[in-house]
Amino acid sequence: MAQQVFLLGVLSLWALSGCRPAEATEYSPLFPGMDNVLPIITRPANASRIFYAVMFDAGSTGTRIHVYTFIQKERDELPVLDNEMFHSVKPGLSAYADMPERGGDTVRQLLKVAKKTVPRLEWKRTPVVLRATAGLRLLPEEKARALLEQVQQVFDESKFFIPSDSVGIMNGTNEGILAWVTVNFLTGHLYSNSNKTVGTLDLGGGSTQITFLPKSKKTIEASPADYIARFDMFNSTYELYTHSYLGHGLKAARLAALGALGAEGLEWRVFASSCLPRKFREDWAFGGITYKVSGVEEGTSGYKPCYEEVLRVVKGAVHQPLELKGSSIFYAFSYYFDRAVDSGLIDGSRGGTVEVRDFKNRAKEVCNKMSKYRTVSPFLCMDMAYITCLLKEGFGFKEDTVLQLTKKVNNVEASWALGAAFDHFKNLNIH
Incomplete structure (x- = not known):
């Protein structure tokens, strides 16, 4: 019932506040021309x-x-x-x-x-x-x-x-903003008209989004201009840090780590990775294209070489906002949630709170015991290593940053x- 109360408050504010549109930019998807509607x-x-x-x-x-x-x-x-x-x-x-x-x-x-x-x-x-x-x-x-x-x-x-x-x-910017609105609405942070909002992390198959309300002006000043979205909502002006990284979703990152992104000769090439079980060899499809993938028959496999592979995908490609080194709480969903469930990090029916270091520790366990987790997914080591790398080396989160992993908030999908x-x-x- 909580979301019912929140929606009543939100719609009342829509009707009574006479919301004015933010400056017309592609980063202002919310509530333009809302008067008396x-x-x-x-x-x-x-x-x-x-x-x-x-x-x-x-x-x-x-x-x-x-x-x-x-x-x-x-x-x-x-x-x-x-x-x-x-x-x-x-x-x-x-x-x-x-x-x-x-x-x-x-x-x-x-x-x-x-x-x-x-x-x-x-x-x-x-x-x-x-x-x-x-x-x-x-x-x-x-x-x-x-x-x-x-x-x-x-x-x-x-x-x-x-x-x-x-x-x-x-577009990716609107995707990040609207997910942030959904989660903060359902958790009551928008209804309370408070600056104590939560950040959102969405990891899809093709792209990943990060969105949060900066506490420090330095974060805004030090960020690329197109990473800051400004809009008016409920008589408040919000300046969000938000960006969508196309090609850095979980499935697209697999392609990049395998060296298969844009590759030719797919009918005969086999893309090997130290993130996959040694004797693994199968066809894998993404985006309507089929790739032949395998583990490495000769050479090392496990967490360390796997992490080096995914690091090449992340390094230099993701901006690190200054204040992520602080203690803000983020809600993480989509593949963050799914892979945490697959690896036994959280319970799938309840979700749970973890720290960034928990992803790293579980990634090490999965990658060093690939045969144990192969029936869950042969890609689980690669996916967990990538998530760890994206959070730490990409966005720059501290190891003790708290992540609330969730699929639903108040029985509504987090999206x-x-x-x-x-x-x-x-x-x-x-x-």
Whole structure:
């Protein structure tokens, strides 16, 4: 019920604060032109005051659907968030780069979840939106466009309400900001109108995002200009440090560590790594392309040589904000959470709090006992070593930095999707 209270407060602020847009830049995705717009639907007196929003997250490794249910309890009251229906399919849209019709079919199948959740009489009032992330950003433009055109066709046939900008690719900056909004909204930090927010770390398949509210002006002054996003929200101006590293998601980092990124002769080349079990040799697919990968038959394997491999991917490619050497709390999700579960670092049903050093220690154990963890994933050593390297050598976190690993916050998925739904409410002006 906590998120219901928060949403009531947030929507009240939207209505009453007369939010003004921040300076128009590509880093200001939130609440432009929000004056006197209420995200409510007027109903006949005897009708159920429930409405819905459907958000698709088309990531590099899977496509997810979020169906949000909102309730307006009284005619003169603002609605509250009631629940979320979530479902996902693999692989992601980018795997269908040469078969866009099949990519559209995956979205069509997921729409069945929305049709089962949303009553038929509400379909024409329920907005459906899809935003693609790194998977499509990494594709050639014409292939990405063909996939999005198929999705648009599926949407147009769906009988739901389809906004004019319902299908598109989200830039990495907005992805980071909206995930930060989601997590801080669900944890109550935005509702409390406090500067005591939490940072967010999102590790996808194709890209990774870091977003936090700097406590020190030195952090802002020392950061590249395009790493600082400024926007007005709830009568407060926020200046976030946020950046998306395309090509540094977990799966894309595997390609880089293997030396397979952009390689030719894939039909005969085998990409070996000391991060993989010695006798391992299999085909591995990412982004619609299949690679032959193996462990090293001769030479060393284990944590140390593996760490050297992933360090070449991270070193010099990731900016280190000054104050990350402090004690700020970060919420980490997506593959941070998944790999921590796979390695036994946390319980998958509860999540948990860890320190950065815990990733390093568990990575050492996994890499030095690869045969023990091979059935979980032959890539687990590489993934854990990469996460450790990204946190320490990339972002520059101290070993005692606390990370809250989570999949859901208050029973809502930790992702940018809810923040994006809020962002669309003010654009749609639903009545």
